[in-house]
Amino acid sequence: MVVNNSFKSIANAGFNMESKVSDVFANNSWRWPAAWRDLYPVLIQLDQMSFDTHRPDKLVWRQGDQIHDFSTSRAWDSIRHRELEVGSSRIVWFGQCIPRHAFLMWLIMRRKLLTQDKILSWDFSRRKNMDMMCCLLCHANHDSHSHLFFECKYSAQVWHMVRCKVGMASVQAKWDDIVNWLLLRSKSKSAADYITRLGVAASAYFIWQERNARLFKNQLRPPEILSELIIQQVRYKLMGARLKNCDNVRRLLREWEIEGTELHDDGG
């Protein structure tokens, strides 16, 4: 289903499986529809690339810091060792998740975002320029996965405003602490734990979006606004979610000031 939808969006945008990079990238910009950036935030990372238009396309495979010729056996070999464990998958791809948030969570869990520390370790030719870069949220250090989620001063402020609302008041602004907390409850089907998973994924998504908005659009929002947006997003999701008809759920919905949601005896 997901694959079919992807092929459909590729075809709707006027591309096909034979399209070359030069069909997608012209006049120094990508020609894919703007909506794809929201759906697949990973595309924003490609904005910084530069191309040698005289060289033909070549399929390669990056494994760690090394680039190799592509082969299915090499690709399979690197994927099978890096798949998320069952517990981690449960806190990323849970029932009634927000797909674009889950996709970003999956990238974070696998440390796949193109953060400044990674660019520095890969691309020595750009190191000179990168030395002038810093985390755009707090203007200190380079950004990295652990810095952005959520040790950065800005991110920590956002997290501290969101964590009480999603039932994680005692959890510090550290990714490993947050993930461990979620992993301990990964089998839970309670509405409270559903809310915590939504809250963590939404927080990560909006922080990454803010970081990219500052980098590419020069748009700047204070932590109070971001935390409001995160809580609002979780609230909207809860309003449309299929939830179990029980005292706990009714209490939680009252706390979130949600009324009139139809509850189900078999929901959850």
Ligand SMILES: [Zn+2]
């Ligand atoms: Zn920072």
